[in-house]
Amino acid sequence: MPQRHTLLQRQIRSSFAEPPAPSAEWTAFTTAVGTAYRQFDADHALLDRAMELSSRELLEANSDIRGVVQAFPDLFLWLTRDGTITACRGQACKDLVLPVDDLIGKRIHQGPDPTANAQLESALDTVNAGSRLVTVEYPLTIDGCERYFEARLLPLLEGRILAIVRDVTGRKANEQALARMVATLQATLESTTDGILVVDAHGKLVSFNRRLVQLLHIPEDVMERRSSDNNAIVDYVVGQLVDPEMYQARIREVYADPKAESFDEIVFIDGRIFERYSKPQILNDCGIGRVWSYRDVTGPRQAEAALRRSEEQLRQAQKMEAIGRLAGGVAHDFNNVLTAIIGFGELVLAGMPPKDPLRTKVQYMTTAASRGSELTQQLLAFSRHQVIAANAVDISTIIANHAPMMQRLIGGTIELVQRTHPGTGLVSVDPVKIEQILLNLAINARDAMPGGGRLVIETANVVLDEHYVTVNPGAVAGNYVMLAVSDSGSGMTREVQSKVFEPFFTTKEVGKGTGLGLSTVFGIVKQVGGHIGLYSEPGSGTVFKVYLPLASAAAAADTANPPESAPPRGGERILLVEDDDAVRLLAREVLTQGGYALVEASNGIDALALAERHQGFDLVVSDVIMPACGGRGLSEELRLKWPDIRILFMSGFTDGAIIDNGVLNEGVPFIQKPFRPDALLRKVREVLDAPVRGARAA
């Protein structure tokens, strides 16, 4: 049994002289009273403890508040609902117009400045109505200086209000300086031609300029959703890019390192090219954001690409020119050799009995030399040193005439499609050369379509303008007839395209082609002042576009070739000048057999001496290129004394090449080596029979 509560013991002792005799009722009664007393004690102890703890907490809170008031440069005012100041504490009291003691009992909105009063009264109303913190800023003139104050009105319990007043003059000045800086920065942003995007450390959009919106083609509403992060812009841009994965990978890479800088180039599907820079914003050695800038370099890049193409084409043209010169030189020297072989061979055959056992062998020899001559003709065609008989012709007609033959050439698995334009103009080109162009291009197309396909031949009148000429060095602006040959074949790599017009270049197996087909086409086109373009992609076929100059009106008058007949003969006196002994010997044989009286010289100086000595030559047949004194010098000297003398020039170069090089004047009689005996006799006769047209410079 627990001991009786001490108070109960004392009450029993003071109330009873003798304690009542123990009974159940007495025991129950004293137990209940004792329990009540103990509960009272326990409750009292609990409450005392709670009050003590609570007091301690309030003491600490009070200390905290005092610390806050002392630590901050603010004035703390306690107000009633109507703004009456009931208490004032704080460090900033000295900043106020009135002494602190004078503040108590006054209303906060009844100060010396009406503007400040109105703002404070409005703030009071707001606090009373909404029970929430309200902040106002107002100016006050103190000792003649304008200063700014910030008052924060905070509702407390039981309708009280705490006003915390702070002098923010310094902060205002900083804010104004910052605002000026921001305005300057914004103007700078908007004045640049680059697109600028600023994001924070989390990739969230901070700022951008209008140029960015224009460059990236981003709708206004996407940019105006300022809460959207940079991902929304990225998502919009990637749909426009050629390589979106690269674009995003670079972003991931940069964001993985807050201090990383980056530069790359991004290409858009529509052809735009931007340089993209990214630079981090570093503050206190930490990345706090990032500036992205986009520069449109589409124009410069296109110009650079065009320049590169032009340079490449110029290099190609120079290379082809050099190859042409080389090929022409080789052909020239070969022509002298072949002239002798063919000429002497035919002279030998002419003098042989029909059944001579050596006749067949000589014929093989002359035939082989003729084939060699054909090759030199192709080389000369490429080097533009071949004689071209220019007639005004209609390309469409030639195509139509040769279509059946071309179809046989390309075979049944390839469809030949003609798209000739009926109004196509005339071109001043030897028809045979047009045929050569067509056949060579058709053969090339056929070989590119071993499994069959489609060959399309088109013609059209076109104008090559200055822009075309700029990007295609070698082309000349003007009116042209275009002959386009397209195939659906295997196409060409860029490397093959760069070499396809070179002589002897071929992608065919050894023995399957000479490699002279396309170089012949190239030479013919260049010789007639045209231009050739090539467009090809591996797997997508090839298009050759041949541009031939429109014929002038004068050239449109066609001339018919005279019919072949027996070589004419004569008895005139001829001075033969040739430094190549074999050619000179051949010419002497041919002309002597043709009935002419001949005097020979191996160079121009000897020839002048012979002319002085023998006087009265009807014709001078002279090589053009000779050591000491060439054909041109010889002709000038001769015409000083005999202005009407007829001169026929011979050369392994074409007349055009010689004229172009300033060796001979245009219209001078000329025969190209190698020549056949008959051809020489016809040319000699033609010159002798032509009327004398006065003095003509060689």
Added chain:
Amino acid sequence: MNIEQVRWQAATGWSPGPLGQLRAQPQLVLMFGGPQALRQSGCIADVVAAYPKAILFGCSTAGEIFDTHVMDDSVVVTAIHFEHTRVRAAHADIGGAANSYAVGTQLATSIEHEGLRHVFALSDGLGINGSDFVQGLKAFLPENVTITGGLSGDGARFQQTYIIRGTTHSSGSAGIIGFYGDRLTIGFGSLGGWDPFGPERLITKSQGNVLYELDGKSALALYKEYLGPHAAGLPATGLLFPLSIRGAQSEDPVVRTILSVDESRQSMTFAGDIPVGAYARLMKANFDRLVDGATVAARTCATAMGPSTAELAILISCVGRKLVLQQRIEEEVEAVRDVLGAGAVLTGFYSYGEISPFTPTARCELHNQTMTITTFAEAA
């Protein structure tokens, strides 16, 4: 209105006489009992046998009210025959505190709304967020329908509570009784009498009715510090310091009392919401103020009844009050009797939460630490 009131105690059985002496067939039988008594006494079977056609509705308690007597481990049965009033009942399983609002809405929508005057609600006292439960009820009941009620109790043990429904009792459920009829007059009032003390603290971490931190510090540690040696008696001793919760916008405070503690999570579960951002103050009791609170609540009821005299009063008082008043607990019931008069039959229980507006014009809320009274009278 005819009422028969009988109590069962282990020592004496049913008294003052056997059940079923009411001449008219009761429509509603209210039954409040200690958990042990409900589990083992067979009282529910007795009541069902005595009043087979009545709706049996009640719950386990932390103390039963029989007239002006407050008892433990007894069963108090009040059989009511209404002459002009209809009653309807609905029950639902809770299925976890997270479903509290849904259970309220389910009950509110499952009862006929036509002619409905008042709803008396009882819920399991532990596995529920009482605030959400009340909000669910309010959301789907007509605006003119008033709501009172409480959360069932388990003495000072806080282990298992029951709702009596049909012919049995069960944990994890809730139910309501709807009262219909123009001649029924209903009054209600609620008041605590507790005094907040000490500093106001910001609720910085909580979830629903689970509190973790006040002012960034452990709330459980704070309670232990204030309770001192009484901390060993948590969660029951936590009732000595309920919390006064004030919203950030200075709304009228509500009282929240502790239901359980979780040492591993350093959390305390209260009977209603403890929202982050609200302010909390500890409260302390004062005997006289508690009794005065009961008196004021009774007067509020009487005022609401107008000229009618209460015939039946259901008193739902918080277990925290009983813990404080102890031997003086009946003083608050006697105070109610003094106001309502001898004609009113008093029944009720000590709860883990009370449901009522503070006054007839206020919003219905879940309260703690209050004496909540609902009075009924039928006009002739």
